[in-house]
Amino acid sequence: MDVTTPANGPWLIVGLGNPGPEYAGNRHNVGFMVADLLAERVGGRFKRAGKAQAQVVEGRIGPPGPASRRVVLAKPMSFMNLSGGPVNALKDFYKAPVANIVAIHDELDIDYGVLRLKLGGGDNGHNGLKSMTKAFGPEYHRVRFGIGRPPGRMQVADFVLKDFSSSERKELDYFVDRAADAVEALVIEGLERAQSTYNT
Secondary structure (H helix, E strand, C coil): CCCCCCCCCCEEEEECCCCCHHHCCEHHHHHHHHHHHHHHHHCCCCEECCCCCEEEEEEEECCCCCCCEEEEEEEECCCHHHCHHHHHHHHHHHCCCHHHEEEEEEECCCCCCCEEEEECCCCCCCHHHHHHHHHHCCCCEEEEEECCCCCCCCCHHHHHCCECCHHHHHHHHHHHHHHHHHHHHHHHHCHHHHHHHHCC
């Protein structure tokens, strides 16, 4: 299927993270940061989604008219390793095809700030992806935001649950902005064109 052709149902764009102010600046929460920026761009504010354990914003991405895409931006309010349940509930409620789901998440195996867009594949040890794949299979899109590997002997769990360093924060807004651009390109132009622009 050409993803530039609107499928039945909206695009469900999911920022992955952990709820609560103590996690807000963590590397693991970069998906939430990108989702928040996308919500700003569509002029919406996150609100509780009915019975689903998630917050959502509904809107449109793209130029006005038939080329625009209906989107549901979502932040699961479960913890990261339980993301699949809330996302699956939203998928069913909004009747979004799995191929129209986009997960925005942190990625250890990519240098800080580098983006990789892909469709399907493994979870690479990421608990949010693992939970989503268990809930409805792996054939959803991913926007992978590189955070790099932990320094020295720091444990991965400690690293992802720490805030970005002061030097990383200097560029964080730029990289979050670019990731939001990549999501929009994926939805409007399709995966291949978005990859050719953002998979640098």
